[in-house]
Amino acid sequence: MKGRLWIQSPLAIMAEGAGGGVVIENGRIVELVAAGRQPTRPVDARFDAGRHVVIPGLVNAHHHMFQTLTRAHPAAINKSLWPWIRALYPIWAKHMTPEAFRLAVRLGLTELLLSGCTTTSDHHYLYAAGLEDAMDVEAEEAARLGIRITLTRGSLNIKDQQGVISPGNVVQDDDVILADSERVLWRYHDRSEGAMTQVALAPCAPFDVTLDLMQKTAELAERHDCRLHTHLVETRVEAEFCRSKFACTPVEYLDRCNWLNSRTWLAHGIHFDDAEIAELSRHGVGVCHCPTSNMVLASGMCRTSELEAAGVPVGLGVDGSASNDNSNLMEAVRHALMLNRLTYGAEAVTHFDALRWGTAGSAKLLGRDDIGAITPGRQADLAFYKLDELRFSGAGDPLAALVLCGATTADRVMIAGEWRVTDGMPTGVDIEALIADHNRAARNFLLSV
Numbered sequence: 442m443k444g445r446l447w448i449q450s451p452l453a454i455m456a457e458g459a460g461g462g463v464v465i466e467n468g469r470i471v472e473l474v475a476a477g478r479q480p481t482r483p484v485d486a487r488f489d490a491g492r493h494v495v496i497p498g499l500v501n502a503h504h505h506m507f508q509t510l511t512r513a514h515p516a517a518i519n520k521s522l523w524p525w526i527r528a529l530y531p532i533w534a535k536h537m538t539p540e541a542f543r544l545a546v547r548l549g550l551t552e553l554l555l556s557g558c559t560t561t562s563d564h565h566y567l568y569a570a571g572l573e574d575a576m577d578v579e580a581e582e583a584a585r586l587g588i589r590i591t592l593t594r595g596s597l598n599i600k601d602q603q604g605v606i607s608p609g610n611v612v613q614d615d616d617v618i619l620a621d622s623e624r625v626l627w628r629y630h631d632r633s634e635g636a637m638t639q640v641a642l643a644p645c646a647p648f649d650v651t652l653d654l655m656q657k658t659a660e661l662a663e664r665h666d667c668r669l670h671t672h673l674v675e676t677r678v679e680a681e682f683c684r685s686k687f688a689c690t691p692v693e694y695l696d697r698c699n700w701l702n703s704r705t706w707l708a709h710g711i712h713f714d715d716a717e718i719a720e721l722s723r724h725g726v727g728v729c730h731c732p733t734s735n736m737v738l739a740s741g742m743c744r745t746s747e748l749e750a751a752g753v754p755v756g757l758g759v760d761g762s763a764s765n766d767n768s769n770l771m772e773a774v775r776h777a778l779m780l781n782r783l784t785y786g787a788e789a790v791t792h793f794d795a796l797r798w799g800t801a802g803s804a805k806l807l808g809r810d811d812i813g814a815i816t817p818g819r820q821a822d823l824a825f826y827k828l829d830e831l832r833f834s835g836a837g838d839p840l841a842a843l844v845l846c847g848a849t850t851a852d853r854v855m856i857a858g859e860w861r862v863t864d865g866m867p868t869g870v871d872i873e874a875l876i877a878d879h880n881r882a883a884r885n886f887l888l889s890v
């Protein structure tokens with residue numbers, strides 16, 4: 442988009458002093474316009490946002506898009522984490538083809554985008570035969586949609602742990618993992634402001650890989666200046682396993698891995714004690730809260746209030762689409778509000794808190810200070826919602842209505858100053874064909890293993 446665009450007089454906007462809208466130029470927000478005022482310099486175009494509630498584009502800090510192929514899978518429903526994993530691993534390992542994987546990524550990214558997400562990560566650790574170029578596929582599909590992505594190169598190098606079998610055909614050797622991680626870093630890790638593609642390194646969980654691989658991954662991240670990501674204490678069983686096998690807490694084990702530093706963000710982070718929270722804070726480690734998944738698997742309630750009080754960055758993730766079972770980040774914002782109110786009380790958690798976790802909070806986890814807020818100088822990543830559905834009728838506070846009435850679909854989405862969703866449709870995607878192709882691919886995952 443060329444020139445200066447004034448997004449004029451929104452119905453509501455999640456930014457102080459921007460009642461008159463914002464001005465976009467060269468893919469960035471360059472000015473906030475106060476209510477009833479004009480931009481300080483002439484504009485080339487205007488977009489009347491009088492029917493839109495505008496928020497910073499949502500940022501998804503944890504996902505496994507391949508799992509969209511096993512949503513509501515009969516073998517995995519109504520189970521907690523470990524029986525759920527034991528049921529699904531052999532199914533994923535047997536049926537995940539390159540074609541199915543590409544459709545899963547395309548579907549997950551499109552669903553996220555339509556929910557108002559402008560930046561996502563995808564923690565991909567399942568390297569079945571033919572998926573060696575999984576990160577390249579994700580980079581291509583994200584570029585096609587125009588969504589920002591942190592390619593989160595996962596890994597598994599232990600076949601059998603905690604009674605959970607990682608089938609041999611999805612486990613890789615250390616040298617393969619490290620060589621591909623380095624290849625992906627060289628090819629896709631853009632450290633510049635406004636980057637569309639970045640890379641993070643992400644062993645699946647500290648107990649699914651060896652200590653040596655954790656340490657070597659940390660060294661590689663240091664050398665390439667990238668983020669580190671892994672699952673930690675999604676369940677109590679993990680904390681107990683760590684104490685019995687390594688005679689330490691999970692956070693002490695992270696320290697042995699050389700992972701206690703500000704590059705690291707952890708998925709779930711539910712079962713930390715006070716001393717562990719203090720250690721995470723001291724070292725700048727962040728936590729991605731995944732409320733929907735945590736409720737579906739009944740894993741527990743993340744201690745968001747204690748984490749934030751200690752200064753630990755908190756963001757949001759939808760988590761994999763077999764434990765959510767969708768990829769709608771706005772719905773996760775609503776679930777975060779509800780779950781945390783149940784934990785801490787109705788006055789303690791506001792709709793601003795939930796939206797903040799899903800925007801600036803997640804941006805911080807991904808190590809980005811150029812997205813996640815509507816302020817001059819940040820990237821023009823914006824989500825626009827209309828309140829014209831039945832569910833919003835009668836709503837008083839438009840911004841609160843997004844969360845309380847349950848917005849699910851953005852009417853428009855802008856990324857780096859470009860419209861990527863208009864009238865509720867992503868540009869360049871045939872939604873009906875995508876659903877048909879994805880459903881067809883998913884049917885194979887119902888076949889026996």
Ligand SMILES: [Zn+2]
Binds near residue numbers: 708
């Ligand atoms: Zn996960």
